[in-house]
Amino acid sequence: MSDSLLLNILLLSPLLSATLIFLLNISIAGVKQYIYTFLALMGSGISALLALYISYFSYAENQVLGSHLFTWLSIENFIVEVALKADALSSFMILFIAPVSFLIHVYATGYMNKDKSYGRFFAYFNLFIFFMFLLVLADNPIIMFIGWEGVGLTSYALVGFYFEDIKNTYAGNKAFIVNRVGDFGFLSALMLLFIEVGSGGLSFDAILSNIGQIEPSMLSLIAFLLFVGAMGKSAQIPLFVWLPDAMAGPTPVSALIHAATMVTAGVYMVARFAPLYNLTLDVSLFIAYIGAFSALFAAIVATRQFDIKKILAYSTISQLGFMFMALGVGAYSTALFHMFTHSFFKALLFMGAGAIIVAFHHKQDIRELRGIRESIPALFVMMFIATLTISAIPPLSAFFSKDAIMSALYASGHIELFIIALVASLLTVFYMFRLIFVVFYSKVKQAGASNSRSMIYPMAVLTILSIFAGLLNVPEIFGGNLNISNWLNILDKQFFISHSDEIILMSVNTLLIIGVIFYTYKRYAYSDTIEKESEHSLVANKFYIDEIYSAVIVKPLYALSVIFDKNISHHLIDNTIHRLALYYEKLGVVFSYSENGNVRYYALYMLFGVVSGFTYLYILLRAAL
Amino acid sequence: MQNEIIFAILALLTIVSSIVMISAHRPIDSALAFIVALICIAALFGLVNATFLFVVQIIIYAGAILSLILFIVMFLNIKDENLPDEKNKNWWLLGTSLIVAPFGAILIDLIVRSDIAVNMVPAEGFGGIKDVGLTLFSKWVLPFELVSILLLVALVGAVTLAKRDN
Amino acid sequence: MTNELIALLVPGLLLFSAIFILLYGLSTSYTKEKGYYMTLVTLLVTFILAVSTISEKHSIEVLPDIFNSMLVYDTFSATFISLFLFGGFLTLAIAKSFIDKTSYFTHESFVLLLFSLFGMVILSMANELVTAFVALEIASMSVYVLVGLNRHSLKASEAFFKYLLLGSFAASFYLLGMMLIYAQAKTTNLDGIAEYILHTELHSQLLIVAGSMLIMITIMFKIASVPFGAWVIDVYEGASLPITAYMAGVFKIAVFAFALRIFLSDYISFEAIYDPLIIGGAVVTMIGGSLLAVIQNSVKKMLAASSVVHSGYLLIALASIEVSNQNAANAIIFYLFAYFISALGAFGVLSYISKGGDVLITFSDLDGLAKDKPLIAASLTIFMLSLAGFPSTIGFIGKFYIFTSAIEAGNTLLALFGALTAFVSIYYYFKVVVHLYFKESVHLSVDYGYKVSLAFIVISAFIVLWGGVGTSLLFDIPGINELNKLTEHSIESLGL
Amino acid sequence: MLQEYMILSIILFCIGVVGLISRRNIIVIYMSIELLLNAVNLSLVAISADLADTSGQVISLIIIAIAASEAALFMSLFVVLFRNKSSLDADLFDMLGSKK
Amino acid sequence: MSTLSILIFLPIATALFLFFIRINIQIVKVLYMVVTSIILYVALKLYIDFDPNAPMQFVEYKVWIREYGINYFVGVDGVSLGIVMMNAILMPLIAIALYKQRDKHGYWIHLLFVQGGIMGAVLSLDLMLFYLFWEIMLLPIFFMIGLFGYGRKNFITMKFNMYTILGSLVMLIAILYIAVQYKEQFGVYSFSLFELKNITLSSTQSILVFSGFMLAFAIKIPIFPFHTWLTETYRSAPTGAVIVMSALMAKLGTYAIWRFLFTLFSDTSHEVAPYFIALGLFGLIFFGISAMYQTHLKKMFALSSASHLSLIVVGFFIYDVYGLVGSSYLMVAHALSSAALFLMVGMLFERTKTHYIDSLGGIAKVAPRFALFFAFFALSIVGVPLTAGFVAEVLIILGAFNYNIYIGFITATTILIAMLFMFKVISKVLFGEPNEVTKDFQDLRMHELFALVPLALLVLAMGIFPNYFIKNIEPTAQFYILEKEAPKNDK
16 A cells, blocks of 8 residues: 555545545434434544554654645646645644544544434534644645635534524634634735745745745744734634634534643644744744643633633633743643643533533533542543643653743743743643532532433543553653654754753742642532632623624624715715716706797707807807907 | 998898887787897898899798787687796896897807908899899709708698697 | 610609609599509609619710700619619608508698609719709798698697798708809809819818708708707607608608719819818717717607717718718618618607507507507617617618728727717617516507508518628528618719 | 897887787787798898899798788687687797697 | 627517517516526537637627718627626526526516616627617616616606716717717727727816716616616516626626726726725725614615625726736626625515515524525625635735735725624524414425526635636736736837
8 A cells, every 4th residue: 555545545534534435424314223323323433544644654664654635726837735744743733642542533423312413413523634734734835724614614514503592603604714813824824935935836845945035024923913813713812712612512523622622733733834934933933832821721711710611712722821931942842742631621621511411401500510429430530630730740641742832932942931931830720620529529419411422432442541641751850862853853942951950940939830730629629619600700701802803803894884884875975976976867857847838948049059159159150250 | 331331221120120029028019129130131132132132031031930920829718817927037038138139249250350242243133033043943953852842841841740630 | 675764764754753653642632642642653663663773883964965964874863763762662661550540641641742752862963063953942832741641730730830930041052152152153054053163172162062062951950960950850750750751761861862973073172171070070979969869759759869868979970981982871871771771660650550640659559559459569679779779670780881981981089989879879769669578568459450551561670680781691682781782882883 | 230130120120029929918929930030021122122133022022921810829829729718828838848 | 699699689680579568477487597508508608618818709899870980899708707707607607596486477577678778788898889778778667667666766767867867868878978079089980999098188178078988887786876767676676687787787897897997997997996996985884883773684685786786886996917817707706796795685575575674583493494595695795715715805805915914904894794684684584483474475486596506606605716707807907907017108
């Protein structure tokens, strides 16, 4: 089997299964559910296997797979090939995307069991994977952009999956629209890139090898615009507003799209353009700050949320903020590694939340979900491990990844970033354990349904991954050799930090975390503190960001629309035209007074004509003579 | 010189009677003033040796047409109270005169400016019936014939319009 | 047959036929049918005679010894004669239903129609002012009477009154002008005047300029240009429909025949003096006409008012005639044909559906006619499109020629103005279409009968379309090119 | 003499025009029209005398004939109008106007 | 008869034939299908035989009005090919989708007529011929709105008609003006596009004449501020007419910019391009934002069309190969999507008797197929990847950035603009719980699917394999660019 064929199959098998499911779904009513299950799992399963295979070879033999499908567009210099390339970065991406996708597929077969839109769901789901693969495997940014937009689109469809409730639809709309604002930046950046260096080819390699020719200010602009795209996709300030709302979708969707894969696309993109960002330090720093504020802001907001999925959503924003901080200071592989671990534990958290939701009659408010530990012990264990992971308790995976970020921040010399990151990470611990303690440690008890095995087993796999994934990139200090960083081989900025400093950092960090856990336990476990927390505080209302956006952007646009259509188009232009016509007719009426039917007046007009004609003639003749 | 004086008197008379014609309230007065004007014009014809035209003018205009008008006036038996009540007649007359004045003035100015008189001396018998007749039947036979058709048309038309239903 | 013979035969036949019907009408064996068909046959025969002489360029003086060079028979006059004989024929043919349903089309009406055509024939051949005037008067007086034909109708009488009064008024201007020209040029022959103008300076042409202006005013009166055309709506409305059609289509052509001849032979020397006047006239005519047309409720009055606008277009072309370039004259002839066939058709349709009544045909009377009588509605629509100058109709080609010639003469703005009035005219012409097709029918289905009238309406509609797209590429029927060639020959024959 | 004649004729013409427009009585209007024609005739005859050419007189003869035919039509007009409205007031006949 | 003449005259001749022959409506429909299918077949053959690299093909030349040098002169190149194909494809599909709804002879006759008219206008290379078709294709629409429209149809069809004719008449004068100029410079009249472009005009002249042409096109497209006929007209027009107007006739306006203005006044076009780019961009945003608050589906889609057409105008006036190709591509792409959307709005109206989005909702639940297609076409208007619109928008944005970076940014807002309203439509119409109006909504019938599926496939194909289609347009665009850049020989 040739290598390019492997890539093609990897990419197209989800598409094929999506198409098949889709066609079955729209053309034949009452298809047996297992057919869909089979198709969906085949699609994602094949690609997961292939992804593992390809990544392994990339890792082990450093080989770069490529595949050229066809020419998408070729106009003058603008030659866009539909080409796939699995270099280290891409391979790394598919390494976790494909398996996690597959696991979530399996999970979803349980979650969506007996749902009447079962087929539709998996059609979208597989389509999403296709676009995600396209995004990470594309060899040029235009095709990447197609994948980029495609995941946004499928995300839209999946968020609004239960469209009977119009609110879900609006959440989907919001997701897509905000994403598109980011895409606006991304696309603009691509266009500028092409104009600057497009004549040398549009593949990533060609572009990145030519960026030296671009003048710095333009380069900064491009870098900034690219990051605007990332902001949208990865839900960073100010374009984060869609993500919490996107929780309206079925939980597997949240797990897959809004935790593990799509939202990380921004990180991937920035890493992909690492050579560019290395040249634009101003923009990089900007990214770091945006990441920092996002991390802090989301963490603060998450502390006063009650919806279990919303908490996780804000947590995602916050974690993405960490990644961007790392990216901003140039620690690309560190960011990528955190993304890697994050995808496991965050997916796990979401799946756990989903399992809870399914088990407890679709209740999502943590105040109503109290005391459920006894009825779902396995879930509790997995959720607890995941929470520990996200809190970066050593030696769980996130410890390695988050610690690397903290060290990089510290070493980069931006202490303010480091402090923000620290605070955010402590807040993370706080809100996550708030969730755990409120839900599982309660005096009240309630019983729920049990979850199907198809839901539990994938979670178990992810639990294991969450625990051990960190081992793939153990830093030197623990005797590791940073396997992943080396494999990725991105132009990371090198930070020097002494081992003693690093150990101090780690220990202080860990101690603080444990302290926070205890504080949280005191505050929430077996207590009613949660009931006393207001839903109307500034934080609970996310600092009124949605309202501000609505007042600043949506409402003015709407008002503008009224002004444009009513006042300008209708009143100003159209009425002027109507009035002109009306005046013409009125003038006709006025003129018709001359046609009064009296013959003497008619003769008088003739006389007027004669006299004025002669006056003219006389003046002319006088002049001529 | 004598001719000029006669011309002046006749011209004045013509103008005065024309003005009377257009301003008289009753049509019968107008008609009588018009007769005077027509006769003056006939005399002016005579003054330039147009003897045949002089006769024709008297016969056709003063005789035929005017009697036709008078006949109509009588026939229709328009009483004074049936006459239009022309309250603003004088204003109209004045206004129209003012409007038409530039037209007349311009034409008169143009006529004065143009030196059109050639002052040929007429031959013997000029303007007599024979002279006119010869010209009419040599040079102007076509218009003449056409006029006959025109009269026929007028006749047919008048009959068509004025005849009673059977 | 020689051209001279035809030149005599055509008016002669008309005259003979007129007098014959006049006398025959007194006989008891006379019926309306007979009179109608005699007239029709006369027109057909004379038309065929005239049309046989239009194919080539020629120009002769008719009996120059007897008529003293007062009549000229050239392609120009042949074309015009064919045009209005055809027009008269078509009017009468379409009016069949109208004539049958009314009582006032007595034998005199046919006589007068023939007389008026006779007058027009002479007018288009006249090469001398007095002859032309008498011919014009023959035509006019016949038409005056035709207007007032329906003696019992107050409207007709009033129209007759206005037309007669104002017509006489205008005629006196003609006479005054003729007198002034004669006073200076010492001749009334067009060629003689042209010669005089050619050999003298402006200061000895003053009276000719003034006189020509007065004659032009008469022409403007006859073609109903603002401000001399105030009569037109009233008179068109008062007259019965076939007569209105006749006036709008045929009579206007005859007047233009003379106007063009006099313009091309004499006035053209004063082009610089008259152009601004004609342009001014064209502008006010177009504005005035379209202002009046938009407010009308009666279709007939709307058509009348719009005929004023069409006169405006003709004036545009008239103003665009230049010494060096006489394309505009071709344009006028073409446009006259275009207008006449369209207007005739439009009035014809109205007369066809009016059932001979004296009632106004308002727009709402046309409501929903298309459902009932699709053929009539389609024909009327075609006529409206043509009048509006919509492409694929002859009216468009006419406008095209006029605007082109105007631009060629440097009157681009005038052409633009013409286009804008054409734009306004879309409103009132399409209003008819709207009523025909889009409004619900209010009256019951009526059988109009008279397939002959209908046939001629449809034929006219086809001519309108053929004149708009027709080309000998498709069938061997004379189309735009041939018409164009004809107009060119006509104008060129004036110089022969 | 020619110019004087022509000036007189213009004056008469103008008077005729004034009468035609200002007066409401149709008979007077008709007479004004006749006056217009006579004014023209006057000049033609004068021109004829000046040129010593009878053509001018012939033309005026023709004009007189035309005037006669006009007269015929006007007479019938009077009859028709009077029959309809029992009046010869020009202002009464305004039913065809387009005034709104 | 040769290919192009068949395309133009077969529909017209059939329409005329059907007008005079009163036959059963079923036969009319069958005949309609037969004729439009023949046209489609001929057009496809044309597409296959089309040689992308040859300048003007299938040229036919016959003398029409000799005296004035007006000829029957038609030909096809990369620019016109797209509209020809759209015309050929859409017409049978309209019939398939609507054949049950419309039982009036006139409907089909007018559609045939307009097909021929549009073919003629697109293929004409003689200005008078173009003008002829440009005007007569108005008539069927005028009649269709008047006969089968809704609301204040009479007023609106008149307004539309007059508005358009105003532009046309001014254009007529402009055409005549350059023809006369040609005559003065070369001694004979000619209305042939390729001869007229040799004339030399002063800059004032050429700007004035340019404006004359542009007015007509601007009204037809419409460009701000000549758009006020648009919403009302679309709202009142029956489905067939709306499709023809939005998918074909409006595109003719933009097509004509390229075909005539760029050929005749390439310098002037270049000079005034900034103004039209500005106007186009303003229109893009203006119409997009105007559409936001609409509740009437057709009005909203009308404004959406206007917004996209403004984008097309921007693309053309950017006047580089990306702009030209992108705009031509968008013409076709938008034609497909908007035709399908209006078709579906028509189906919607037929089923629910309403056009107001507020009274709709929940259709996705009762009619999933309908919802699917509706959402698909709506999204293709928004320009999501894998649809044709995306390709076109990317190209236009690229051209815009190439032209000027600020223009580029404003142009790029196009990917935001359409969303402002499109998502509102999708949500309100398709999603939520079905209400009284929509609870018995019938899903797409078989024949409707037959009409929509080809459109959807074509939109997808054009989005996924754009190069296959663009290779037919690009050489023509390149040709124009070369011509623009080449200095005029006699100046």
